[in-house]
Amino acid sequence: MNINMTIIGQAIWFALFVFFCMKFVWPPISRALEERKQKIAEGLSAADRAERDLELAQEKATANLKEAKEKAAEIIDQANRRANQIVDEAKEAARTEGERLVAKAQSEIDQEVNRAREQLRKEVAVLALSGAEKVLGGEVNQDAHKQMLEQLAAEL
Amino acid sequence: MAGSNAQDYIKHHLGNLTYGELPAGYVRECDGRDTQTLTESTWTFACNGNEAKDMGFAAFHVDSLAWSGGLGIIMCLLFWMGARKATAGVPSGFLNFVETIIEFIDTQVRDSFHGKSKLVAPLSLVIFCWVFLMNLMDLIPVDFVPGTFSWIMTSFFGWTAQEAYFKIVPSTDPNITLSMSFSVMLLVIFFTIKAKGVGGFVGTLTLHPFEASNPVLKALLMPVNLLLETIGLLAKPVSLGLRLFGNMYAGEFVFIMLAAMMGAWQFIGAWPWAVFHILVITLQAFIFMVLTIVYLSMAVEDH
Numbered sequence A: 001m002n003i004n005m006t007i008i009g010q011a012i013w014f015a016l017f018v019f020f021c022m023k024f025v026w027p028p029i030s031r032a033l034e035e036r037k038q039k040i041a042e043g044l045s046a047a048d049r050a051e052r053d054l055e056l057a058q059e060k061a062t063a064n065l066k067e068a069k070e071k072a073a074e075i076i077d078q079a080n081r082r083a084n085q086i087v088d089e090a091k092e093a094a095r096t097e098g099e100r101l102v103a104k105a106q107s108e109i110d111q112e113v114n115r116a117r118e119q120l121r122k123e124v125a126v127l128a129l130s131g132a133e134k135v136l137g138g139e140v141n142q143d144a145h146k147q148m149l150e151q152l153a154a155e156l
Numbered sequence B: 001m002a003g004s005n006a007q008d009y010i011k012h013h014l015g016n017l018t019y020g021e022l023p024a025g026y027v028r029e030c031d032g033r034d035t036q037t038l039t040e041s042t043w044t045f046a047c048n049g050n051e052a053k054d055m056g057f058a059a060f061h062v063d064s065l066a067w068s069g070g071l072g073i074i075m076c077l078l079f080w081m082g083a084r085k086a087t088a089g090v091p092s093g094f095l096n097f098v099e100t101i102i103e104f105i106d107t108q109v110r111d112s113f114h115g116k117s118k119l120v121a122p123l124s125l126v127i128f129c130w131v132f133l134m135n136l137m138d139l140i141p142v143d144f145v146p147g148t149f150s151w152i153m154t155s156f157f158g159w160t161a162q163e164a165y166f167k168i169v170p171s172t173d174p175n176i177t178l179s180m181s182f183s184v185m186l187l188v189i190f191f192t193i194k195a196k197g198v199g200g201f202v203g204t205l206t207l208h209p210f211e212a213s214n215p216v217l218k219a220l221l222m223p224v225n226l227l228l229e230t231i232g233l234l235a236k237p238v239s240l241g242l243r244l245f246g247n248m249y250a251g252e253f254v255f256i257m258l259a260a261m262m263g264a265w266q267f268i269g270a271w272p273w274a275v276f277h278i279l280v281i282t283l284q285a286f287i288f289m290v291l292t293i294v295y296l297s298m299a300v301e302d303h
Helices: A006-136 A146-155 B006-013 B049-054 B062-084 B093-112 B120-139 B144-156 B174-206 B215-300
Strands: B018-022 B042-045 B059-061
Touching: A006 A146, A006 B059, A006 B062, A006 B093, A006 B120, A006 B174, B006 B215, B018 B049, B059 B062, B062 B093, B062 B120, B062 B174, B093 B120, B093 B215, B120 B174, B120 B215, B174 B215
Parallel strands: none
Antiparallel strands: B018 B042, B018 B059
């Protein structure tokens, strides 16, 4: 346990090792640690940001969806109303058309009937005349019996 | 084993392999050799404790310096390997280990040292790891390395077994621990001067703990303050170095005593002590580092 120059030798070792670690060991490792810390912090904040973005996007999506639903409902509503309207209009048109057709047919029928009735009236007059000729065996003066025949025809 | 009885055995185990200068006219009385009178001063290995003592300051403990230097080089190489692989990406296994130590030291330094310095953190790293490794040598069975050394020297170099001193725990050598603690003291002085200037350093030595606003009284108190503060300044490294030395020496002593008493059965007795000693090894390394940081922190901060 003598104190001797070992003290100086050890101090030299000490200085050498401290110098070595100060130059070649501590700076690269602590720099790497610092960089990693920063990287991790950036990563975490990016994750946070992404989460927030996602939330926002989800909110937006929900809002969009809601809006779309509302719009769709409105459109369907409108379409229904329009369809009803169209159906109503069509019904109305069909009814009018039907009525018109019916009226037209009726008038045609009436005309036809009138025409036939005229025809008949004329033919009946002729027939009646010829019948009467045959019955009477003589000629019927058409002019003389005109009034009577017309009366007959009118009664038919 | 070197000694013929337990006392010699223990004494031999506590001696360092000393290379130093013996003065001219010194009478060498080595066991197993002829008595020899030196005609001129000679650098040589001490063959017993008396010679080592007579060498005085002009001597080296070769074993302490070799082991502390070797362990320090191993430590630096390991850290250097880690530092070369250092990356901001995912660390590999060994880098993980190095980073754990670095972060641990960094936390300690940040907690205690509030100044700005590029030196304190690596200094703490070296102190903690180096002292830990030096202390760790305590766990190697006491005769393992010295026995091997003794066998090599007696077989191939013609030494006597008595000459073959070999201590493998550098921190059981007060030279080693006091060298480190006084280096720390020099750093404390350097930090004080750097932070407060030469005047400030002189002021810390002369203006405390007794303060006075009266200039005459101030001048009168200066010698007293200087005495107290100088004692305080020196007490720090002495206590720092002797604490580590005392703990490790005591631990080593117990191992050696167990070995001396139990011979080949020493492992039975040494194992529980070794388990306990692991705590001491780590704790003393940690305390040495923390106190260094605290002293340096005190140096740069105002009282």
